[in-house]
Amino acid sequence: MSIARIVLGGEGGQGVQTIAEILAEAAYRSGLEALYIPNFGVEQRGGVSLAFVQLGDEVVAVPKFRRAQVVVALSDRAIQRTADYVTRETTFIYEASAAVDPSFLPREAGRLLPVPAVKLATEHLHPRVFNVLILGTVVGVVDMVEETALKAALEGLLGHKFALKPELRELNYRALGEGRELALTA
Amino acid sequence: MSIARIVLGGEGGQGVQTIAEILAEAAYRSGLEALYIPNFGVEQRGGVSLAFVQLGDEVVAVPKFRRAQVVVALSDRAIQRTADYVTRETTFIYEASAAVDPSFLPREAGRLLPVPAVKLATEHLHPRVFNVLILGTVVGVVDMVEETALKAALEGLLGHKFALKPELRELNYRALGEGRELALTA
Amino acid sequence: MKLQPEPQMPRVWRRESKPHRFCPGCGHPLALKALGEAVDDLDWQDRVVFGCDIGCSLLAWDFFDLDTVQTHHGRTLPVLVGLKRVRPELVPIAYMGDGGAYAIGVQHLVSAAARDEPVCSLVVNNAVYAMTGGQMAPTTLPGQKTETTPYGRDPALSGHPLKGAEMVAAVAAPEAYVARGSVANLRQLKRYLLRALQNPHFSLVEVLASCPTNWRTNAAETWEWVEKEMPRYFPLGELKGGVREEERR
Amino acid sequence: MKLQPEPQMPRVWRRESKPHRFCPGCGHPLALKALGEAVDDLDWQDRVVFGCDIGCSLLAWDFFDLDTVQTHHGRTLPVLVGLKRVRPELVPIAYMGDGGAYAIGVQHLVSAAARDEPVCSLVVNNAVYAMTGGQMAPTTLPGQKTETTPYGRDPALSGHPLKGAEMVAAVAAPEAYVARGSVANLRQLKRYLLRALQNPHFSLVEVLASCPTNWRTNAAETWEWVEKEMPRYFPLGELKGGVREEERR
Amino acid sequence: MPEKQPRFLVRTYRDGKGIFHLFPSLCKGCGLCIEKCPVDTIGWSRELGFLGTPAVEPGHGKPCIACKLCELVCPDCAIYIEKVPVAHPTQAASSP
Amino acid sequence: MPEKQPRFLVRTYRDGKGIFHLFPSLCKGCGLCIEKCPVDTIGWSRELGFLGTPAVEPGHGKPCIACKLCELVCPDCAIYIEKVPVAHPTQAASSP
Amino acid sequence: MTAVIERERRAFLTGNEVVAWAALAAGAEVMFGYPITPQNEIMHYWARLAPRYGRKFLQTEDELSAGYATIGAVLGGVKAFTATAGPGHVLMQEALAMAEMMRLPVVAIITQRGGPSTATVIYSQQEVNLACFGGNGEGFRLVYSVAGLQDLYEYTLKAFGMAWRYRLPTIVLGDGYQAKMRGPVKLFDPARQGIDTGMAAPFLGAAGTPGRERPPVHLRNTYNLEEELLAVVEEQARSFEQVAEQVAEYEEEKREGAAILLVAHGIVARAAQLAAGRLRRRGKAVGFFRPVTLRPFPETALRRAAFEAEMVLVAESAWGQLERLVRASLSGSEVPVQAYRRPGMGITPEELEEELEKILAARKSSGWSRGDEVAARAADATGLAP
Amino acid sequence: MTAVIERERRAFLTGNEVVAWAALAAGAEVMFGYPITPQNEIMHYWARLAPRYGRKFLQTEDELSAGYATIGAVLGGVKAFTATAGPGHVLMQEALAMAEMMRLPVVAIITQRGGPSTATVIYSQQEVNLACFGGNGEGFRLVYSVAGLQDLYEYTLKAFGMAWRYRLPTIVLGDGYQAKMRGPVKLFDPARQGIDTGMAAPFLGAAGTPGRERPPVHLRNTYNLEEELLAVVEEQARSFEQVAEQVAEYEEEKREGAAILLVAHGIVARAAQLAAGRLRRRGKAVGFFRPVTLRPFPETALRRAAFEAEMVLVAESAWGQLERLVRASLSGSEVPVQAYRRPGMGITPEELEEELEKILAARKSSGWSRGDEVAARAADATGLAP
Ligand SMILES: Cc1ncc(C[n+]2csc(CCOP(=O)(O)OP(=O)(O)O)c2C)c(N)n1
Ligand SMILES: Cc1ncc(C[n+]2csc(CCOP(=O)(O)OP(=O)(O)O)c2C)c(N)n1
Ligand code: SF4
Ligand code: SF4
Ligand code: SF4
């Protein structure tokens, strides 16, 4: 696979764009080609937030695509909004802390990967690293991004928060790790 | 000649548009086809004012034209601005109360018709009927407009003034007459 | 059968479109609550036409069980002026943000006020351009950081906050009604709106309102800003009295 | 050789473009005479940039021996705001009609005033849209007949005359200079213009001016209108003092 | 038509003088009510609101005095306060 | 450059205390000066102005007092008033 | 409403007067406008006449306001119109774009003047791009380019009918000449001539309490998702293409066997028609085609006409605006297109005659395939599409 | 002025950031703007960066003011720019029309969003008409349609250079995708790469006292006579046509022997390029043409490319705006033009591949003249005009 295409969807406050931005930045720092584009509408909050990331070893010229290798959906509404991107080749990652109506899940997906990230984050770590945990899972699935690049990207985006609360850095690393593990075991 | 084309030019306050409007209206009331269009620019006063009148027995579809059968110029600047419309067939009527630089006069004109309208109007009649005198000359030259139609058109445009000063009506009629005579004799 | 408790929304709020699209803690829906109650009190659901501007106000395009038109940025007033001219029996409400009313559409505001167009204008002053992501508004406070004043608004470079209500009061007819309320005092705001709606002349009610999303404030800071900071520049009260006696209920 | 007497035009008037294009008895050239003398007095021919609006003001596009730009209807202020932002050493004068300044361009006027843009605005208030042939202006007096108020301006339909200077004074910074003069008092007008030009903040001088062509007045009626009728609605005087002491010469 | 209006799920709490109805599908967790409650009884609940963020509940401070400020300031009309019916009206009336 | 400025034709009249210079090619005949002259000395002349309308001249009323109002109000700078030089300055100075 | 013009009558009027009478006769209830030459007198006459017929007028603070107030009145359910030109037309596009998006039957009379920017107040055909495609949209509007005073009367009547029938913003595209020229025109009651001037109905504020007696009307022009917008615009496109077949109008003469097809719109079409006719009388094979609707463009008819010609000459008082529409319409055909461009200047039959003669001479000398001496058929066929 | 970017470096930026950096590197002294999605972040970054480099920023009351203030700064003799989109772009036309008339080197970055009216804040290619022909004039402007972040950097630099060299208003036409997408881009000092970013000089307020030491400058955009305006516009047209030859730009691949020539501009061109390439690799004769300048349109190059093809397919996120330019450009040729229109929607290579396959299949079954199995030549020729 020369370009990996990833769609992420979630509710306004769930941090989907942060996941996408760190992912893309990490790919770029890994020496890969990468392109990230958020979707954006007139609703600042309250709408479903989508992010599109492409990374690989050839130039990414077109920001949008129709089918994704990885789809991430963090809410019921997001599951519906991202369904069109799913094919037989798709790994479909979804938040599974609360009950998900199985009729919403895309049947054609090659692999369904439930991640109870809210639960895990809240129980082991901190609710706010929930999205970094998801990022870990995505990175685990895609498996093209270098660890150091990922940490550097994390630092770039969240460094100012780490500066204030250094323990956050460690928390985030652990979230990344737990997420990645889920990709391999689930 | 099925359509008579007439260009009139003068200084802002000289009443060129009034001549043209009465002429066109009179033609219309004579059962002829007629079209009148003023030129208009950003200068309310101070610019040369041009008027284009066409009248005849076939429908006039196009408001502007390149060559005129009759050109009327009431000032030095107007002589220059109207020169392009003059051909060998043109009767060129100009105000000749003061000395006109003969080098301005269009040589190619078929007939040059100087009219000392200011002088005549001031001496015999009233300075303000100067333009109606010119109108008389034009009507004399074109010779397609009915007398009653002309008077009705005059009434239409100046009736409200006549109502206030009934003697004006007679003055205007006399100006018309004197103007027309000039067309025949000059 | 005992009735299940229902949210105490104004009758004129449209339940089908709730929860509405505004962010958590937004001042817009608070202003719309006061407005809804005022319309309820007057029982004018069949007379009021609601027009909303582009800005977060557009999120109210299906907010009410009222005929509604969402217009163009800054142009809600002229649309409703046109409507009112031909349908004098209707009561049009022009619902706008401070950007729409005091910047791109300010010519319409001062002109409608000067011509005394009988339209009720409601301007939500949240001191930013909210919908576009938090740029400076004419009402942004000195020192306030926004996306286009990243180092804080410097009055020497971009002027002092524009006092829209005062500006309108300066040009409006004596019969116009002009007031400034706040989402921090909804009962007062509703009183102002009732007077504005009933005034058969031009009226303007400016509303100081919160935008926690662009202010990046938590609930405590949000209240602090609306209640303390903003009124330092934008005093609350009635600037012009309209033609009717105040009607409280 | 004895010098032949020359017309006493301000030095900064451009002789080559005289006689100018304004109608007989027009107020514009009187305002421009006061302005020309003020520029002469300050000896700022090398600093002043003159911008004129669309309206009869455009007839001044080659009026002065000053760098001049004739802009678009209502847009002279933003053009000069842009110029001044990058060339602070220049002194831009925005020369506009009441239509350009108080109707189609009023958003620029109030916004420039509110942001305290250091531009000197001169608004010729002749109570009509002159260039377009005499329609109602925001400043048209009640009862005044114009082409679009053929039965006289009815304030119930089209509002009361807009007091532009008062409106600007309501939004401008304290350091702004705002005054209203008249072509019927050119010495006072020149004083105001001198203060406006020297004020390093926003300034506005409104000038009551004649338009005999559209008013259809003779000389006596023209003076009557400028001197008596207009000031009844538009009081003369300084509304806001600027930052400098008044400098008479 | 009024019959077709959607019902909003409700959680009802009793706290002090107030019957505190909370509609989680309306609550966006803005916290404005929390700040305004004069007795600080409102706090975050385990229940999730409309956006998946925590909703609110009473019982975190002094007992509710049924002042309805929270209901007033909620931008989403997610709170409805009823006064606890006074048990002994005569008694209540005699102790002003 | 100043040398290249066009000269305007001038008519000079003496009237009372004023030397009244009129530039016909500038005068548009608006009549504003006529209305403003405190001694009503200005009136229409036979000379034509810029637009072919009559220009103005002094001598139609009381003698000019050289107040320069006409010069001030002329929108076209078509009038230039000089004071008639005082013949006997010493005498003039002694009679205040 | 009683008829404004009871009996058919001839009158000697300027174009701007004609528009005011037509709007009255069409039942327009209100006009909003801002002064600009050369449309001013539409406002002047309307302001004078309106009170007599119980109609309304408001002079707004600018053209934006005039456009949006017209929208407001239309929303209220009355026939309303505005008029502007040149720079005002540029501003008016903001409101027209909203009308396009929301399919509001706004009627605008445009009297083109010289451009760009303030330019001249006189005349031109430089606002074709703007009228057809101004705004940030796809130009789903009706644009009637009129060619004379009678046209101005009839198409102004028709504009209201079409706007309300199809719910499309409709422009009557005139120019300064037609606005200011005075000539004879026949006024009549549209109802008696079977001209539909439209039935207005309220978009907002209809009877019944919204949310109780009827659903509320919620109009918007903003969408949150690309997919929503695509669906809206595609639906508009489909509907516009359907409408196009019904409303596209043109006028043509003698296209069979024409060596040159002379294409022009508006008042220039009248000069073109005369020039083509004169040449035909002199035995030259010159046809004439006038698109009456510029949006939708009478593409099929033009193709039919042009495919029979050896070349097309487009004449306009602009620098290639009609020409671009003609070229695009003739896509896929080899017929060469030439242009006669006079931005901001009137065009006379004489100069077109000269131009045509020049082209014919040049082609002849270069061995042109089809003879230019083909006798012109006697009868000129003038076709006006439905 | 010291170079903003000393050494060439790669960065991972959004398009809006790229524009801000490019404007800084080009030596723009000031930006005027009014918020609108999706261009906002150009303003945000500029507002943040400008003070560090001694540049200026002003947020104006609307887009009219932003456009005119940009004109004012240009008149003062500095490189200045603005940015807008959608409805703001509509308003901006008033100022651009004045810049066109007075030939002022105003630079505007347009990030297209859905239309008409407010529509969506996201993406589209529906502002081609506006960018090229908005305003009441003839569209004498330069319009660069960019296709990716690197393009955005280079053409923003170039826009200043061209604007000032030719004294023409210049538009960099992007879109919401390109504005908001984040990817790798190479930043460099234009001077070192020989990219001309223009020399600014004052139009007004140059040294010397006007009327004494030099003649005064009197700029206007209004004329009193038709003849005056005609002369001005004709002169502009002549000069624009000369410029056109020097500045028209395009990109093309494999046009010889192409059965289908796929034409697209902007970001859609990237999808088109990929789709055409993939089909060629599968042995289908599909060429690709991308106009880089939409004004002037690279007509000669397109004609050359299209005449070798059997048909042209135009793909765009609009309803026929590029298509109209293509059709008009191919005037006089029989090559058929087909369209793939997705107003307001992104276009992916996959859907274009499908569309092309469908067309190829249909043509094959209907007995297409030129084989679609012509082996694509190995090397793709990519041509960038001077
Ligand atoms: C002509 C035009 N320019 C700019 C925009 C972009 N825009 C949309 S909303 C908005 C500002 C909204 O601010 P405000 O009016 O204060 O409302 P708020 O969102 O703060 O409630 C802007 C600039 C637009 N839609 N149309
Ligand atoms: C956008 C636009 N709208 C309208 C016009 C037409 N127009 C030219 S001047 C003018 C009014 C001038 O009135 P004012 O500003 O009062 O100046 P005056 O002529 O009275 O001095 C108008 C409406 C225009 N040129 N541009
Ligand atoms: S961005 Fe601000 S104003 Fe807009 S909905 Fe959110 S909180 Fe309210
Ligand atoms: S129309 Fe009026 S304002 Fe214009 S030049 Fe003439 S007198 Fe002056
Ligand atoms: S009713 Fe008053 S006391 Fe009770 S919870 Fe609400 S705010 Fe607190």
Ligand code: SF4
């Ligand atoms: S104010 Fe309303 S929405 Fe906000 S937290 Fe309280 S109940 Fe929830």
Ligand code: SF4
């Ligand atoms: S100077 Fe005074 S007195 Fe003499 S003519 Fe002039 S106005 Fe009259």
Ligand code: SF4
């Ligand atoms: S004021 Fe001047 S222009 Fe007018 S009449 Fe007197 S001299 Fe002539």
Ligand SMILES: [Mg+2]
């Ligand atoms: Mg706001």
Ligand SMILES: [Mg+2]
């Ligand atoms: Mg005026």
